[in-house]
Amino acid sequence: MKQTITLDTQSHGVTYAKGFEAIGIQAGLKKSGKHDLALIYTKQKAAVAGTFTQNKVAAAPVYVSKETVATGTAHAIISNSGCANACTGPQGLKDAHTMAYHTAQALACDPTDIIVGSTGIIGQQLPIHDIVKAIPNLVDSLSEDGSELAGKAILTTDTYSKTASTHFTIDGQTIHMGAIAKGSGMIRPNMATMLCYITTDIAITPTLLQKALHACVDKSFNMISVDGDMSTNDMAIVLANGAAGNKPITEENEDFELFQEALMAITVSLAKQIAADGEGASKFITIDIKGATDFESAKTVGMSIANSPLVKTAFFGEDPNWGRLICAAGYAGVPMNPATTVLKIGGVTIFKNGMGAVYNEATLKQIMNEHDITVTVELNEGDANATVWTCDLTYDYVKINGEYHT
Amino acid sequence: MKQTITLDTQSHGVTYAKGFEAIGIQAGLKKSGKHDLALIYTKQKAAVAGTFTQNKVAAAPVYVSKETVATGTAHAIISNSGCANACTGPQGLKDAHTMAYHTAQALACDPTDIIVGSTGIIGQQLPIHDIVKAIPNLVDSLSEDGSELAGKAILTTDTYSKTASTHFTIDGQTIHMGAIAKGSGMIRPNMATMLCYITTDIAITPTLLQKALHACVDKSFNMISVDGDMSTNDMAIVLANGAAGNKPITEENEDFELFQEALMAITVSLAKQIAADGEGASKFITIDIKGATDFESAKTVGMSIANSPLVKTAFFGEDPNWGRLICAAGYAGVPMNPATTVLKIGGVTIFKNGMGAVYNEATLKQIMNEHDITVTVELNEGDANATVWTCDLTYDYVKINGEYHT
DSSP states (O other), X not given: OOOOOOBOSSOOGXXXXXXXXXXXXXXXXXXXXXXXXXXXXXXXXXXXXXXXXXXXXXXXXXXXXXXXXXXXXXXXXXXXXXXXXXXXXXXXHHHHHHHHHHXXXXXXXXXXXXXXXXXXETTSOOOHHHHHHHHHHHHHTOBTTOHHHHHHHTOSSOSSOEEEEEEEEETTEEEEEEEEEEOSXXXXXXXXXXXXXXXXXXXXXXXXXXXXXXXXXXXXXXXEEXXXXXXXXXXXXXXXXXXXXXXXXXXXXXXXXXXXXXXXXXXXXXXXXXXXXXXXXOOEEEEEEEEXXXXXXXXXXHHHHHTOHHHHHHHXXXXXXXXXXXXXXHTSOSSOOXXXXXXXXXXXXXXXXXXXXXXXXXXXXXXXXXXXXEEEEEOOSSSEEEEEEEEOOOHHHXXXXXXXXX | OOOOOOBOSSOOGGGSSXXXXXXXXXXXOSTTOOOOEEEEEEEEXXXXXEEEOOOSSOOHHHHHHHHHHHHSEEEEEEEEEEEOOOSBXXXXXXXXXXXXXXXXXXXXXXXGXXXXXXXXXXXXXXXXXXXXXXXXXXXXXXXXXXXXXXXXXXXXXXXXXXXXXXXXXXXXXXXXXXXXXXXSSSXXXXXXXXXXXXXXXXXXXXXXXXXXXXXXXXXXXXXXXXXXXXXXXXXXXXXXXXXXXXXXXXXXXXXXXXXHHHHHHXXXXXXXXXXXXXXXXXXXXXXXXXXXXXXXXXXXXHHHHHTOHHHHXXXXXXXXXXXXXXXXXXXXXXXXXXXXXXXXXXXXXXXXXXXXXXXXXHHHHHHHHSXXXXXXXXXXXXXXXXXXXXXXXXXXXXXXXXXXXX
């Protein structure tokens, strides 16, 4: 019988998988004095996969981490908040390498075994001396209970830490998978979209790990939008150390499919958590596009709606303004005909036959007052579907980003 | 000696050109009781040209007006605010035709001589009886001094009426050209972008009039962005009635070039006025992209910056956050290299050699405090330039659009 993948009710984070330790500490990078330096470590060398920002202005740690992913294996992820180490020139690249070097020294491995991640203000040089000074303590503090602190240490404007875990069986062995993530502004499709660190004890080749990650990122992190901006620093990384003892996955068989299903559940959960925690968000909005000619068209319509400031402010105002929804669908530039398109909010049909539908206003008002709202767009052009997740646009978004000074 | 085109210091609007009359009245379409129905008329039949929204969800008046433009000539423009007549099904189309029919009756011309424009809430049926009832009074009130009232009657959330005029000489005859426009939300490139009505007494063929309008719209209305949304109703219309008595322009000679230059001055002025009056705007931002590989790439970078909520909120906060600017340039998807890109605000270099530049903070602070701010991006990739105009993103944008209920 086929196993069903379900997420653990309470997430166990990045130390759930066998052989992984983690920690987060206060290294003095954040003026607030909050946790700002995280480490995730596996003594047993892990297969590694990663997806990275597609922004042409990529941060220094992205270059360093791409090199590590290219080797196929890694031991650790070191990740700071408070400074993005982006637009920092040759010094920034040197600092990212220094971060990897000292972490490797302390863990007795090679610098190319280290993934480096950074997030925070763009354009400031990394306080590399503070980081180097903190690394011995960071390594000494590694713990099987350290996932929560590691999750805290990678946050910026997030209001909560994102985490998820699951487990399943292959070859009679329990496979564990857990993750931490951050992201609440600068979220946008077609990139890795934020910092996401996933650990698992499955045995799998780096090539298949990369293939699975790519497929999952396309349907999760690339399907969310907070403000349409695309960061310089974003990455999603998976470490798979094989400690579960399953026969290594070397081909796209049923075990691979099960693994990919679990990875999808984790990444989709994190993506939704990120969209729900969008800067200043008061609503979490799911946009289901049905009946498009192909997946890309469905996604384009969903993103067009998700990125529309007029749609986002309407949800903030709890106004079922279907005019803005159908308008945003109309300018997406893909096949759609208003005469055959059906719009629903919370299952209530609000637009069909090219015009507003008659509906129960009290019912719809109740739906609009909820925190979680689902919009369905039935294009009736083909068989392809896509789901996009986003949030509303509020006074607080303007406050957070208008007052966040460089 | 070549004539220089300059805009009139005080605009004379749509009744500047010989033979044009206009008026705006209160027909009861706006709950506020403000002016909401406008008419522009020339007894001498005019060549007509138009560009329209590219939204697949186009409003009924767009279909009617496209038919009129296809005939090449027209006598009048009737335009209401308060109701967009969009997503109104067959009834909406019938109402738009009825609007043209009754206007034509009252002016003793054909319905295909009438341009119909609407703006306002999407999805409500047009109060066509109120409009039909008002048309006789509207026609009787036509006046050579009516441009200002016509300009008022087409506004929605605009805080002021947009207008511009100019004059020049061809064949020893003075050519007059004037315009009114509206638009402050749902402004976005690649479409006509708002309601814009231009009148001129030049004699020119409809084909050349259309050609000139297209060229001008591409460098004006298609180069502004308020919120990235694209309306269902937008159109730019030019009527040229030939009353100036010049030898009709029938080829792309020097006279045509001079005319196009004047039309460009008018449309660019209106585009800038619209961007400056963006919903809730407190800043007017000019984005000059220089040294791109081609015009489209330059425009794409400019629009990427103009549409970034993070950039727009930074300007609202008067923060010279070059990280967000270079980041938005980086995800535009066109050739750019941060190492060779130079960023300036108000002429002050803030980013070069892949990192922040040293600048006088007091000077930059003063520049950021101004209402009008110019951002320059030197890509150093090629010879193409483009200028995009936009505004900041403020609490008031969220207020206006979060509280504008259907």
